[in-house]
Amino acid sequence: MQAQPAQKYQAFPPVQLTDRQWPNAVISQPPIWMSTDLRDGNQSLFEPMDADKKMRMFKMLCQIGFKEIEVAFPSASQTDFNFVRTLIEAQHIPEDVTIEVLTQAREHLIRRTMEAVRGARRVIVHIYNATSPTFREVVFGMSKEQVKAMVVEAVTLVKQLAADMPETEVVLQYSPETFTATELTFAKEICDRVTEVWGATPARKVIINCPATVEVATPNVYADQIEWMHRHLARRDSVILSLHPHNDRGTAVAATELAMMAGADRVEGCLFGHGERTGNVDLVTVALNMYTQGIHPGLDFSDINAIGRTVEACTQIDIHPRHPYAGDLVFTAFSGSHQDAIKKGFAAQASEGTWNVPYLPIDPRDLGRSYDSIIRVNSQSGKGGVAYLLESQYGIVMPRRLQVEFSGVVQQYTDSHGSEMSAADIWQLFQQTYMEATTPVRYREYHLQEGGTGQSIRMHVDVDGMSTLLKGEGNGPIDAAVHALQGLGIEVQVRSFEERSTGASHSGGEALACAFVEVVCQGSVCYGVGLDSNIVTASIKAVFSGINRCGVVCVSPAAVAEA
Ligand SMILES: CC(=O)SCCNC(=O)CCNC(=O)[C@H](O)C(C)(C)COP(=O)(O)OP(=O)(O)OC[C@H]1O[C@@H](n2cnc3c(N)ncnc32)[C@H](O)[C@@H]1OP(=O)(O)O
Numbered sequence: 001m002q003a004q005p006a007q008k009y010q011a012f013p014p015v016q017l018t019d020r021q022w023p024n025a026v027i028s029q030p031p032i033w034m035s036t037d038l039r040d041g042n043q044s045l046f047e048p049m050d051a052d053k054k055m056r057m058f059k060m061l062c063q064i065g066f067k068e069i070e071v072a073f074p075s076a077s078q079t080d081f082n083f084v085r086t087l088i089e090a091q092h093i094p095e096d097v098t099i100e101v102l103t104q105a106r107e108h109l110i111r112r113t114m115e116a117v118r119g120a121r122r123v124i125v126h127i128y129n130a131t132s133p134t135f136r137e138v139v140f141g142m143s144k145e146q147v148k149a150m151v152v153e154a155v156t157l158v159k160q161l162a163a164d165m166p167e168t169e170v171v172l173q174y175s176p177e178t179f180t181a182t183e184l185t186f187a188k189e190i191c192d193r194v195t196e197v198w199g200a201t202p203a204r205k206v207i208i209n210c211p212a213t214v215e216v217a218t219p220n221v222y223a224d225q226i227e228w229m230h231r232h233l234a235r236r237d238s239v240i241l242s243l244h245p246h247n248d249r250g251t252a253v254a255a256t257e258l259a260m261m262a263g264a265d266r267v268e269g270c271l272f273g274h275g276e277r278t279g280n281v282d283l284v285t286v287a288l289n290m291y292t293q294g295i296h297p298g299l300d301f302s303d304i305n306a307i308g309r310t311v312e313a314c315t316q317i318d319i320h321p322r323h324p325y326a327g328d329l330v331f332t333a334f335s336g337s338h339q340d341a342i343k344k345g346f347a348a349q350a351s352e353g354t355w356n357v358p359y360l361p362i363d364p365r366d367l368g369r370s371y372d373s374i375i376r377v378n379s380q381s382g383k384g385g386v387a388y389l390l391e392s393q394y395g396i397v398m399p400r401r402l403q404v405e406f407s408g409v410v411q412q413y414t415d416s417h418g419s420e421m422s423a424a425d426i427w428q429l430f431q432q433t434y435m436e437a438t439t440p441v442r443y444r445e446y447h448l449q450e451g452g453t454g455q456s457i458r459m460h461v462d463v464d465g466m467s468t469l470l471k472g473e474g475n476g477p478i479d480a481a482v483h484a485l486q487g488l489g490i491e492v493q494v495r496s497f498e499e500r501s502t503g504a505s506h507s508g509g510e511a512l513a514c515a516f517v518e519v520v521c522q523g524s525v526c527y528g529v530g531l532d533s534n535i536v537t538a539s540i541k542a543v544f545s546g547i548n549r550c551g552v553v554c555v556s557p558a559a560v561a562e563a
C-alpha cells in the first residue's frame with residue numbers, strides 16, 4: 001500500500017445539496033423490483049448459465065414475485081438470443097411479468113435485440129452508454145454532444161423498430177452507465193433528451209436507471225445524487241426513477257436504502273448480491289430489511305433455503321455462511337451470553353406478539369428456517385445454550401443451579417475436544433454424567449410401604465459389586481431412602497428437589513418423570529438426576545445419582561446383611 005494514498009487516490013467530492021430532504025424520509029412502501037440475475041448476474045459468472053439453468057432461475061424469480069426480470073443481453077450470444085425466443089414462443093412469461101433486455105447504444109446490436117423480443121406481450125428495452133468523463137475521453141473518445149447524439153440515435157431507432165411491432169408494448173429504459181461518476185448536470189441533460197425523444201408521458205413512462213456502475217463514495221452521496229435527479233429531471237411525472245447499485249465499497253444495501261429515501265421508485269439487483277465484481281445490490285437483503293420494519297416487500301422469501309440452493313446450482317457460487325438472512329450460520333449463536341438471551345427471549349415471546357427475541361432480527365420461521373440450528377454449543381458457550389438444547393430436543397428442563405453445574409461439565413469436554421457438540425452429544429454427556437453415575441452404589445429396586453406416620457423402604461443396591469439390602473423410614477420416599485443409606489454410613493442432606501415431566505419431546509413420544517435432587521454428602525454438593533416413567537422411582541434414582549457424583553465413600557457395606 002502507498003504511504004501517501006492521497007497522491008494516488010482522490011476523495012469523491014460531496015454533492016452540493018444543502019437542503020437535502022432524504023435524511024428525514026422513511027421507507028414506507030416497496031419499490032418496483034427488477035431482477036438482473038439473468039443479465040448482470042449471469043455476465044459475471046465463471047460459466048454463464050446454460051438454457052436449462054436460465055429457465056430454472058427465471059421460473060424461480062417469477063415464483064418469488066418479480067414482475068420485471070432482465071432476462072438477457074440478446075445480442076451478446078446465441079444462448080441469450082435463443083433464451084428470449086424460447087420464453088416468448090413457448091409462452092413461459094406469466095401475464096403479469098415483463099421481461100427486459102439490455103443492449104449497447106449501437107445500431108446492429110439494437111436491431112438484433114428488437115428481433116429477439118418480437119412477439120412478446122410487453123418488454124422493457126434497456127439501452128445504455130457510459131457518460132462519465134473517463135468514459136467519454138478514454139473509452140469512446142467523444143465529446144458530451146457526441147455521447148448525447150449516440151443515445152438520441154439509439155432511442156430514435158428503438159422507437160422506430162417498436163412502431164413496427166404494434167403487438168408488443170415496448171417500454172424504454174435508459175441507463176447513463178457510470179452515472180455516479182458523471183457530472184449531475186450532464187446526466188440530467190442526457191436523460192431529459194431521452195424522455196423528450198421517446199415522447200414520455202405519465203401514461204408512457206420511461207425508466208431512467210441511475211447506476212452506481214462502480215460504487216465510488218459513501219452511501220449518502222448516492223442518496224444526494226438521486227435526490228438531485230429526482231428534483232431536477234424534466235418530465236418527472238413521466239419517469240420511473242430507478243437504482244442499480246453495485247457493491248464495490250460493500251455499502252450497496254445502505255446506498256439503495258438511502259437512495260430509496262431520496263425519491264427512487266425502482267431497484268435493480270440480484271439475489272444474494274450476485275453480479276459484476278463485488279456484485280449488484282443484494283435484493284434479498286434489501287427486501288428482508290424492509291420486512292423486518294413491518295413492510296411487506298412484495299417478494300416471497302418464505303423458503304429461503306430452497307431459493308439459496310437454486311441460486312447456488314445456477315451460479316455455481318456458494319452463499320457465504322454469514323450472508324444476511326440466508327447464510328447457514330446467521331441464525332446460530334455459539335456464545336454463551338447470546339444463547340442465554342435467545343433462550344430467555346423465546347420463553348418470553350408471545351406466539352402472536354411483536355417479534356422481540358434478542359440477537360434474532362427476524363423470526364427464522366418466516367423464512368422457512370427452523371429453530372434447530374439457532375443454538376450450537378462449543379467452548380464459547382454457556383449454560384443457557386446447553387439448557388436450551390436439552391429442553392428443546394429432550395424435554396429436560398434443568399433447575400438453574402444444575403444448568404451451572406452441567407455447563408461446567410460441557411465446558412471441560414469442549415475445551416479438551418475442541419469441537420462443537422450437537423444436541424445428541426450433549427444428551428449423551430448428560431446421561432453419562434448423571435444417569436450413569438452408578439458407582440460405588442448402584443440402585444437396583446425398592447419396595448415402599450405406608451406405615452405409621454410415614455413410609456418405610458427396602459432398597460436392593462449393589463455396593464462395589466456386592467448386593468445389599470437397605471431399610472429406612474421417613475416422611476416420604478426420599479426421606480426414607482436417605483435414612484436407608486445411613487446403613488452404608490452415608491449421611492445425605494437433600495438441599496433441593498424438583499420433578500418435571502419431559503413432555504412428549506423425550507425420545508419422540510413417551511413422557512417421563514425427571515427428578516433433580518441437589519444433595520450435600522460427605523462435604524460435596526452435587527446434583528443427581530433420575531429419569532423414569534414412575535415419579536417415585538425417578539426421585540430415588542436421582543438421590544443415588546447425587547451421592548455417587550459426590551464421590552461418596554461407603555463406610556461399612558459388608559456390615560449390611562442380605563435380606
Ligand atoms: C456495466 C455493464 O454491466 S454493461 C453490460 C456489459 N455486459 C456485457 O458486455 C456482456 C455482453 N457483451 C458482449 O457480448 C459484447 O461486449 C457485445 C456483443 C455487446 C459487443 O461486442 P464487440 O462489438 O466485440 O465489442 P466489445 O465487447 O469489445 O466492446 C467494446 C466496444 O463497445 C463500445 N461500447 C461499450 N459500451 C457501449 C455502449 N453502451 N454503447 C455503444 N458502444 C459501446 C466500446 O466503445 C467499444 O467499441 P470499440 O471497439 O469501437 O472501441
Ligand SMILES: CC(C)C(=O)C(=O)O
Pocket residue numbers: 040102128175177178209211212213214244246
Ligand atoms: C448496464 C448498466 C445498468 C449496468 O449494469 C451498470 O451500470 O452497472
Ligand SMILES: [Mg+2]
Pocket residue numbers: 040211213244246276280
Ligand atoms: Mg451493473
